[in-house]
Amino acid sequence: MANSASVNYIKVAHHFKFNYSEMKDIKPGQFVSSPVFYALGSEWVIECIPQYSNQELPGIYTCFRVKLKEYKTVNPTISLNLLKRDGKTYTLPIRYQQRNGTDLFRHGFSVLSNSLLEKDFVNDGSFELICSISNTDIPHNSCSLQVPRSFDLHSQIGQLMESTETADVTFHVENRSFMCHRIVLAARSPVFKAELFGNMAEATQKQIKIQDMAPEVFEAMLHFIYTDSFPSCDSKKSSTKMAQHLFVAADRYAIDGLKALCENKLCGRISLDTVAIILALALQHNSLRLKNACLYLLTEPGTLINWMLSDEYEDLVRSFPSIKAEIRDRVNTGPCDKKKKRKANSLLTQ
Structure with missing residues (x-):
């Protein structure tokens, strides 16, 4: 080597x-x-x-x-x-x-x-x-100058989340309120920039209501906006769920860094138990990387056949009928025995 x-x-x-x-x-x-x-x-x-x-x-x-x-x-x-x-x-x-x-x-x-x-x-x-x-958390080398915490930009901006003194807009999400800073949100999201500094009604409002998002997801999105880091979670399962919700939120507000971070996490959590929901997210929010990662798991006909017999597969195909053609192409071009290939194609034509 x-x-x-x-x-x-x-x-x-x-x-x-x-x-x-x-x-x-x-x-x-x-x-x-x-x-x-x-x-x-x-x-x-x-x-x-x-x-x-x-x-x-x-x-x-x-x-x-x-x-x-x-x-x-x-x-x-x-x-x-x-x-x-x-x-x-x-x-x-x-x-x-x-x-x-x-x-x-x-x-x-x-x-x-x-x-x-x-x-x-x-x-x-x-x-x-x-x-x-x-990994910027690892020291550059033993002779490098360690930057004091007070000069850490992410740390200082993150501290703004804890402060209400300079906040100039409040978001109401279900039963919770979040005091924020227009300039920080606008710098991190073109959607927030258009809403808060453009010609939309929110530009003159100090109280804004957020629909179709859970408070904990909005809070986690703010955590990334202010600190440029993924929020900590209690378990791997809750981390996966949060990554799914944040992936949707990141796409909604065009926060590319957060969307890419969620893609990384979800790519590492793809299994037969999660592939249907992750593939649906990829198709709904135009993530080619996440879609390809799911399809690679399903390229093996034995794995694909087991998955196509599940309720999750039926639900996915009803919502995204075109995915059948992509799966069929993967099966027909991939190396496998003819018997499994015929079985997979039979299920794909039902």
């Missing part, structure tokens, strides 16, 4: 080449490792498991696991891209795991079916993987 790196201590990208021909004979669960590489002042490694399977994912997959060499309290953003035969890149959806339920980062991982890996990415017996890691 060859390794070349570009390090700037803000965003780190590493390029690896894996010999897939040699990996195919490795026993299930075993892995091969990349060389140790450095990102943001820490040692990292990528473990590649070429014979990976679990109950959620019928079939055989290759799993990519990005790990710190030692446990640290970090909140990394990881990007994994596979290089296709035509020179283009494909972004793998990332899931994040924690250690023993604490805030200690354990690893980020992604899976891809072996049939798709061999079809689109293996070239002359090998495939290439590009890993990027960014």
